[in-house]
Amino acid sequence: MTPPNRNPRHRTPRQHPPARGGNPTRRAALALLSAVLDRHRPLEEALDALPPSDPRDRAAAHRIAAAVLRRLGSLDAVLEPLLRREPPPEVRQALRIGAAELLLLATPPHAAVASCVDLVPRPFAGLVNAVLRKVATDGPQALEELDGERLDTPGWLWTAWHKSYGPAVRAIARAHRQPAPLDLSLKPGTALPEGAVLLPTGTARLPAGTRITELPVFAEGNAWAQDAAAALPARLLAARPGEAVADLCAAPGGKTAQLAAAGARVVAVERDPLRILRLRENLARLGLDASVVQGDATTWDPGTRFDAILLDAPCSATGTMRRHPDVPFLKRPTDVPTLARLQQPLLAHAASLLAPGGRLVFATCSLQAEEGEAQAAAAPAGLRPDPIRPEEVPGLEAAITPEGWLRTRPDLWAEQGGMDGFFIARFRAG
Numbered sequence: 001m002t003p004p005n006r007n008p009r010h011r012t013p014r015q016h017p018p019a020r021g022g023n024p025t026r027r028a029a030l031a032l033l034s035a036v037l038d039r040h041r042p043l044e045e046a047l048d049a050l051p052p053s054d055p056r057d058r059a060a061a062h063r064i065a066a067a068v069l070r071r072l073g074s075l076d077a078v079l080e081p082l083l084r085r086e087p088p089p090e091v092r093q094a095l096r097i098g099a100a101e102l103l104l105l106a107t108p109p110h111a112a113v114a115s116c117v118d119l120v121p122r123p124f125a126g127l128v129n130a131v132l133r134k135v136a137t138d139g140p141q142a143l144e145e146l147d148g149e150r151l152d153t154p155g156w157l158w159t160a161w162h163k164s165y166g167p168a169v170r171a172i173a174r175a176h177r178q179p180a181p182l183d184l185s186l187k188p189g190t191a192l193p194e195g196a197v198l199l200p201t202g203t204a205r206l207p208a209g210t211r212i213t214e215l216p217v218f219a220e221g222n223a224w225a226q227d228a229a230a231a232l233p234a235r236l237l238a239a240r241p242g243e244a245v246a247d248l249c250a251a252p253g254g255k256t257a258q259l260a261a262a263g264a265r266v267v268a269v270e271r272d273p274l275r276i277l278r279l280r281e282n283l284a285r286l287g288l289d290a291s292v293v294q295g296d297a298t299t300w301d302p303g304t305r306f307d308a309i310l311l312d313a314p315c316s317a318t319g320t321m322r323r324h325p326d327v328p329f330l331k332r333p334t335d336v337p338t339l340a341r342l343q344q345p346l347l348a349h350a351a352s353l354l355a356p357g358g359r360l361v362f363a364t365c366s367l368q369a370e371e372g373e374a375q376a377a378a379a380p381a382g383l384r385p386d387p388i389r390p391e392e393v394p395g396l397e398a399a400i401t402p403e404g405w406l407r408t409r410p411d412l413w414a415e416q417g418g419m420d421g422f423f424i425a426r427f428r429a430g
């Protein structure tokens, strides 16, 4: 899968009259897709930039845009034989929306076609109508004959995952097709929300599409959204009441909240001032306490040492594609070595902040070995591995590597909705 519409030969130089209008949900979905695919902006940022509207319309637009992004390679392969030349970007996005609605979202054909025709400038209405009618009749068969897992995965990621995980690359690609469930971390003592399933590692899981803001447990400040795999690094640090714990690279604060809820005295360090605001808001909503510091975790000097440190390092986030289907369109192969080079000094500095015998957990939400296994293998000499034990990760015993690290993948617990891809390594000072 290559990022679309970058070939200048395919650009249509003519200016066209503006689109005629169309249904607000599809119009919002088109704005989201243009932001991600044409301007390479994050989907979350594009959602925030939408004009105010009914939350249900936004959620529906998000659902359509996410479906297109998850299956973009397949949808384009179905559309390709029906197009004689590359249409302008907004027409291409409207066709993708229509194809996703017809082939993936079970929208009735007349509604899918008519609403996408209304999205495009008049000169393209006939083209969109004809192409989508053809997709409605022939698309299901065409889709079935494609190698969708491969088409929907960028080539560089497929190659890297095949090298690391062998044939499981297909299962990973399949897991990326499904909308992720809503995973919640609960404050200790909070009852399991109605309709939730308790996963063996303690996460409460609700069906995909559940809106967190409508849950009483959220309004009461007793829960926060956190993928089951994302909850593991803090769980494995096992902070105890009263311990001095540093959470380096802390925002938006899911792991800070876990550590604070465990009763530790937490210092949360984050470089980005805007993300610090979110971290503070999240802690305030949950009624949890942590000392929040704006600083660079490669140089931060608190003048003290910690019993335990969590380093959730910035990374390519390729493990989060179930929840963030825009990741393949925002990341490039060169991002991985660049980020991997930033992770080493973070780990080295974190090690220098540990009290004798202190514990350190290093984590990245990446499926790339350079940002996981290679980082742990090159850990500074002052850290000795503290292997993760099977009883600490019920149901995920097979995800423990021979070295004692934990490697989660989106295809694990596939029947229950999968989990993000994380790498987690634990060390002790000395």
Ligand SMILES: C[S@@+](CC[C@H](N)C(=O)[O-])C[C@H]1O[C@@H](n2cnc3c(N)ncnc32)[C@H](O)[C@@H]1O
Pocket: 248, 249, 250, 251, 252, 253, 254, 255, 256, 269, 270, 271, 272, 275, 295, 296, 297, 298, 312, 313, 314, 315
């Ligand atoms: C993977 S996210 C952390 C997620 C967070 N731990 C959580 O559970 O909600 C990485 C964070 O590190 C921050 N960051 C990146 N480089 C940093 C640095 N040198 N010092 C401190 N924070 C940094 C980013 O702004 C980002 O918020």
